[in-house]
Every structure is written in structure tokens, then in C-alpha cells.
Amino acid sequence: xxxxxxxIRSCADTSEWNPDWDDVLRRAGQxxxxxxxxxAIAVVAAAGAVLLLPGIGVGGxxxxxxxxxxxxxxxxxxxxxLRNGSRAGxxxxxxxxxxxxxxxxxxxxxxxxSARVVLxxxxxxxxxxxxxxxQRGTARTGRRPIWxxxxxxxxxxxxxxxxxxxxxxxxxxRRG
Amino acid sequence: xxxxxxASLGDIEAVYRTRFAEFCSVAAAILPDREAGRDAVQDxxxxxxxxxxxxxGDGSPDAWLWRMVVNSALDGRRKRWTSEPHxxxxxxxxxxxxxxxxxxQQLPERQRLVVFLRYWADLDYASIAxxxxxxxxxxxxxxxxxxxxIRNSLQEVRT
Numbered sequence: 001x002x003x004x005x006x007x008i009r010s011c012a013d014t015s016e017w018n019p020d021w022d023d024v025l026r027r028a029g030q031x032x033x034x035x036x037x038x039x040a041i042a043v044v045a046a047a048g049a050v051l052l053l054p055g056i057g058v059g060g061x062x063x064x065x066x067x068x069x070x071x072x073x074x075x076x077x078x079x080x081x082l083r084n085g086s087r088a089g090x091x092x093x094x095x096x097x098x099x100x101x102x103x104x105x106x107x108x109x110x111x112x113x114s115a116r117v118v119l120x121x122x123x124x125x126x127x128x129x130x131x132x133x134x135q136r137g138t139a140r141t142g143r144r145p146i147w148x149x150x151x152x153x154x155x156x157x158x159x160x161x162x163x164x165x166x167x168x169x170x171x172x173x174r175r176g
Numbered sequence: 177x178x179x180x181x182x183a184s185l186g187d188i189e190a191v192y193r194t195r196f197a198e199f200c201s202v203a204a205a206i207l208p209d210r211e212a213g214r215d216a217v218q219d220x221x222x223x224x225x226x227x228x229x230x231x232x233g234d235g236s237p238d239a240w241l242w243r244m245v246v247n248s249a250l251d252g253r254r255k256r257w258t259s260e261p262h263x264x265x266x267x268x269x270x271x272x273x274x275x276x277x278x279x280x281q282q283l284p285e286r287q288r289l290v291v292f293l294r295y296w297a298d299l300d301y302a303s304i305a306x307x308x309x310x311x312x313x314x315x316x317x318x319x320x321x322x323x324x325x326i327r328n329s330l331q332e333v334r335t
Contacts, residue, residue, distance in 0.1 A: 004323045008280070008295040009271035012201055017214065019196040021189055027222030030185075 049065050058096070073101070077170030080156045080163040086164035089133075091115065091154045092170070104156075106133040113157040117167065120151030131156070182315040195297075199245050202292045205280075206249035208256065213249065219249035219306060239306030242297065244335050246289060246307060264288055279329040280322075287322040290315055 001156050021107060043152070073096035081086045089106040104127070114129035152167040192199075196217070203220075204213025211286050231240055280291055286308070293304045294315075305312040 004326050006274055007272075008291060008326070010294040011276045011280075013204060013210075014197075014201075015210075017197040017200040019193055020218070021192060023218055024192065024221040024225060027218055028225035030225060155191060 001021045001138070009124055075170045076100075077155050078154050078165035078167050080154060080165045082158070082163045084160075087160050088156055088160070089157075091165070091167075092168070095141070098141055100139045101125055101136075102129070102137045102139065104131055106131075109133075109158060109160075113155060113159070116156055118153050120153075124155075127154075132152075138158070183231040183240075185225060185228065187237065188221065188224050188241070189227060191238065195238075198297045199242075201296050202242075203245055203249040203252075205277075205292050205296065206289070207253050208245070213251055213258070215251040216252045217245055219252075220244040223248070235288065235306050236303050238299070239303045242293065242299065242303070243308035246293075276326070276330065279296070279326055282329065283322055283325055286310070286314075286320045286324065290318040291322050291326075294319055 001166040073094040077097055078091050082088050082090060087107050088109070089102050089104060089112075091102060092103075093100050093102040101115070104112075110133050112131045115127040115131050116124040117127065118124045125141065127136055127139055128135055130147060153164050154167055156163045186255075199217045199220075200210070200214050203216040204210045206211045207216060221244070224241055229295060230315065231237065289308060290304055290325070293299045293307060294301075299307065301312045301315045304315045307317070328332075
């Protein structure tokens with residue numbers, strides 16, 4: 001048996017064979033080029049989904065950052081109410097270290113005499129004087145601590161009298 | 177090498193690159209020429225790539241791939257024989273190896289395949305049994321019968 005086995009082994013084809021894995025993939029319909037293209041398309045699609053789908057939310061924030069419709073930082077908001085209880089407008093703001101980005105929306109009038117943030121201590125921070133509906137601006141806050149404590153409020157001087165509202169952290173709007 | 181359930185492309189490629197010469201030698205022995213043998217191996221691995229998720233992981237991955245190669249070569253031979261008459265390649269000088277190959281080619285198919293897988297692919301009995309979907313005892317019996325036939329045939333040729 002050993003002799004026969006040795007003879008059989010010795011007559012095996014020992015010539016050179018060159019493998020061609022790309023040919024295997026082509027025959028299987030899965031060429032490397034195709035696989036890479038599919039992978040590239042998948043990556044682009046995933047990136048697009050992350051950026052654009054409102055449910056994921058990154059796209060909206062990125063767009064806001066680029067377009068400047070909102071700012072990074074702590075989002076603050078207040079409704080400005082006259083003493084008679086009617087609304088005079090709203091102030092939306094974003095607090096980052098050293099700066100307050102703000103936007104004013106007036107109701108019932110196109111302008112107001114002035115707007116300021118009163119902290120309950122120290123000098124109030126002036127926002128605008130006079131002010132108009134839709135006005136935006138940046139106020140330097142320096143090293144003032146806590147801008148949105150219970151005593152922090154916005155005072156808007158209008159022709160109907162002062163309108164005030166507490167400056168509070170606003171809940172982020174739900175997207176999608 | 178051991179695949180888990182569902183073979184990965186990398187696993188299959190590793191076996192292909194490691195044992196390509198053995199796969200081709202066996203396929204070329206089943207088929208009438210080298211090129212056809214190589215073609216059968218390429219087709220077999222293409223099928224393995226397409227069906228890699230169907231590998232259940234309960235047997236030897238080598239045997240799974242060998243089964244594909246052997247089946248691909250047998251399919252290739254059947255197609256050739258039905259489409260064109262088989263004529264052996266002409267040889268001008270007959271060596272002992274040629275004689276032995278001719279004797280092996282005369283063996284019944286199962287014995288021939290067992291001989292190829294045992295001696296040219298160096299598979300153990302269990303892997304041959306897996307590859308050919310037969311019992312290990314049948315492998316031993318077929319190999320024993322093949323040895324006897326080869327020994328007798330060579331004695332007849334040389335006397």
C-alpha cells in the first residue's frame with residue numbers, strides 16, 4: 001500500500017498554478033471594484049442620512065450653525081408682557097461664555113424704545129435702543145455669572161410702558 | 177481553518193490562495209485538461225462566494241469547498257462529454273507517471289475521486305467523506321479497492 005501511495009503521490013501534477021481571486025469575484029458577480037463602489041455609495045448615503053434626516057437632528061443643527069438661524073450655547077427665552085397682561089413680544093437668546101446672542105420679535109408694534117437684561121445685581125446689560133421687530137444682536141456679558149437665575153429678566157420699554165419677562169432656559173424644539 | 181456559521185469572503189479567499197494548486201490538480205485530473213480544471217476551480221469558488229452565507233458551520237470548511245470543486249469538475253466533465261467526444265491529449269513519450277495516471281483514470285469514479293483527494297489533496301478520511309458526502313468507512317473501502325486495482329493493472333502493464 002505504501003509503495004502504491006508513494007507512486008500515486010509522485011505522479012501528481014506539480015506544475016505552477018496561478019490563482020486569480022479577482023476572476024473568482026467577477027464570476028460571482030462581486031468584483032472588488034463593484035464592492036468598493038457599493039461601499040462608497042453606502043457611506044455617502046449614511047452621511048447624507050445623518051446630515052439631512054430631521055429625526056436624527058444633526059442636519060438641522062448644522063444648517064442652523066451655517067445659516068446663523070440659531071447659535072450654539074444655552075438657549076434662553078422669555079415672553080415680554082405689559083403690565084396690563086398683553087404680550088409685547090419675545091426675546092430668544094443663546095448664551096455662550098462671554099456673549100449673549102439675542103433676537104427680538106415684537107407684537108403689536110414695529111419698534112420699542114429699548115431693551116435690556118436686568119440681573120438683579122450689577123449693571124443691566126443693554127441690548128438695543130431703539131429696537132425694531134426682528135432685530136438681532138450680540139451683547140458682551142463679560143464675566144457676569146449666571147444669566148438665567150430667577151431674578152434675571154428682560155425689560156422692554158415700549159410706548160405702552162415697560163414689558164417684562166423672566167429669562168429662562170428654553171426647551172429645545174422637537175425636530176421631525 | 178474553521179469557519180463559523182456563514183463563511184466570510186476573507187475565509188474563502190484564504191483557503192483559495194493556500195490550496196489553489198491542489199484544487200487545480202484534482203480538478204484537472206477529473207477533467208481532460210489543465211485549463212478545464214482551472215476553470216472548474218474558478219467556477220466552484222465563485223459559487224462558494226455567492227453561497228457563503230449558506231455554509232452552516234457544522235462541517236469542515238475545507239470539505240465544503242472541496243465538495244464544490246469536485247462537483248464543479250464533475251459537472252464540467254459531464255457537459256464536455258455530452259457536447260463533444262472526449263479524446264485524450266496525444267502523447268509522444270509515455271512515462272511511468274503517464275502509465276499510472278492512465279491506470280487511475282480507468283478506476284470507477286468514486287475510487288478515482290478518493291485517490292485524488294487522499295494523495296493529491298492530502299485530505300484525511302473524514303474530510304474526504306465530507307467532501308464526497310459518503311461514510312468514512314466507504315472512503316477506506318474505496319481506497320483499499322483502488323490500491324488493489326492499481327497494483328494489478330501496473331503488474332499487467334509491465335509484464
